Amino acid sequence: MSTITFDTHKFVRKLKESGFDEKQAEALTDAIQDAIADSELVTKRDLQIELAPIRADMSLVKWMLGAVLAIAIANFAKQFF
Template sequence: MSAITFNTLKFVKTLKSSGMSEEQAEAIANAVRDAQEIQLVTKYDLQKELEPVRKELLLVKWMVGLVIAIQVIPLLQLLVK
């Protein structure tokens, strides 16, 4: 993931030069910086993290199918007799 640098001092100076108070400018700069620090997940990251879950889900599907088959086969044998 690539990082984007954010010059908060320059941003605060720009806001102050447009007439905003220093406290407001700093608060906005901090909010913007915090918002940029959020890490986004790429499609590749998501696929990589979900692969073990997919494998486990496939195993569970087979296990459930096997349990159902074990339960249904004796019932079908009773119906055929």
């Protein structure tokens, strides 16, 4: 999985601008950074890689369903026309 970037300096600065003191802002930033590091976040690229085989399988199923329907319609038409 890819690494998620987290601008800690910018985050601390925004917290301080909104009323947090330096110590609170840094503690909250550290907690969030630890949570991000411990989690298994998925990026769009990760999803694209994982979903590619599923999309290919779905395309195959669509093609097969179309072929089965065409055969069924041909048999129906053959019997009644």
